[in-house]
Amino acid sequence: MDMEFVGSDMTEISITDHRGPSIGRMGRRRVQDDENKEFKSKNLHAERRRRQKLSDRLLTLRSIMNKATIIEDAITYIQKLQKTSDVLSEQLREMEGSSEEEGKPAVRIQIDAAADMKKCGIKEEVKVTTIDGNKLLIKIILEKKKGCFTKLLEAMNCLGFELSETSVTTFKGAMLISSCVQGIYGDSLMVEQTQELLLEIIRSIRECSEI
């Protein structure tokens, strides 16, 4: 990273007049200032030249490196980065234990969810329609809780439902799930039965998290 800035260190660029004392300026005071400025400029030039020299040489060094060293260096660099990454993640893991903040925000979110939903008048809902013979289109609105989607999927998996085209969105503490569903076992699914099953599922999800 450091190398990117070699030769482009802006802090030393001054906006002084680089022409130096050759340009006539009035008064002795001016000459003195010019001299100071001249020294600064010379220094600046020298510094700039030095940096340029360094970066040119680094580039040449890179260009003359033979393939073997390039590969070797790449290997070493990757190993170094991997080690750093491991060390840092280890550090992070160690620090995990001492954090106390996690419990509160999660609970806060859940409480808000129920409240939000009520405020907007969004209600739990299940709607099932058939598409194309064996497929069903289901629409579910439920209270968004931590892990509710997983629970829904688990339940549907147990019952032999397979979700294909799925869209899940969340809004104001509610979760809307629209999905094409088919039966894994190839059997055709009845609309009413499915609807009832799903209602039961979301009810139990709600009750389960209220415990």
Add this chain to the structure above:
Amino acid sequence: MKLYEDSACFEPHSITADCQSLMGLDGGSATNSHSTLEDNLNLSSYNPHQHEDPSAAVELEIQQHYLLDNTTTNNSHLIPQLTQELSYDESNWDADQQSFNMVPSSSSPEAAYPPAPDLLNLFHLPRCSFLSNSSISFETAPASSIVYDPLFHLNLPPQPPVFRELLQSLPHGYTLPADEKEASGVAGLYHDGDNGILEFTRDISMAGRGKGRDKAGKTTKHFATERERRVHLNDKYQALRTMVPNQTKNDRASIVGDAIEYIKELLRSVRELKLLVEKKRCGQERSKRLKTEDAASAADAGDVECKPLGDPDQCYNTSLRSSWLQRKSKDSEVDVRIIDDEVIIKFVQRKKINSLLFVSRLLDELQLDLHHVAGGNIGDYYSFLFNTKIYEGSSVYASAIANRLIDVVDRQYAAAPPTSSTCL
């Protein structure tokens, strides 16, 4: 030496014409160069070392070559196969002793080397061929190629057929025809023949020298170190390859390309981790301060939450956390992007298991709050996009997410029995 440096340039990838002819691409040219090969062989037969036991040296070389094979478990059964092949071959060679001497003469100086460089040398001989379009992967098992030699029955004396098989099994990528011509123009004349590896590269070295027989001894030494160097280089490429997670093709360009991507990814990860550690430390310091201040005065505690910048303990960590990485495996692909506290996960897997369920489970474990999901069936694959948010206080990072995800889905995928075609 310059010649050898040049040849190092295009080592990337050559398969000898031998392989080419084996693959049926250029069988016709075999006979043309045969005569030139003969000349070449004759030249080389002046080598003073030619009188050493030819078959033993060849055998040694081949054994060593196969010992070098990555799959070391194969060794035990390879070698008996080899020796069997060899003994069969020898009967053909007796007819043309001179040309046969060619083989040991090149091999003997190597026999003098310690076995390891020898193996490597032999292993990488075919590098200097001129095929422009063929590529053989490293993983091609030599074992399979030993048995089959389409040209064997032609009874071509000068080349031990086994070497051709060796060639066939050796690793390569593409060639750089321009470089090759430049580096070994004269040797190009010989390439179309059914050269044994050794003869061929020897041609190069001799061509490079511009002289023939006199320099034979010296050139073989150079050519051996050259091979050694090439072999080492190839080992390094392979070492690089093993370190990088997503690997697709096995050619040098892909290896280097993948390495570049991986290094960039590692840099992003390290930056992300540093930021997280910093934030965590910040948070801990703050909470420590809160505790001590709570002890001091309960009233002030509530105001301490958002400390102004003047506070010396404050970490000036206002940078936006961003991170991105991808992990691919045989049947699945995961792309994780993190911006601040939002994690966007793109997931593609061949349709076989209920991927959605497993991913959703994992996201819960990782403390990721699902906001949006979209996806479905695309051809043979499931493809889903997850928009999630990191719960406050959690310090999950991109590589952890990606690695766990790919791990879980791969394991579930592997564990599931193969499905018959979908019933619907």
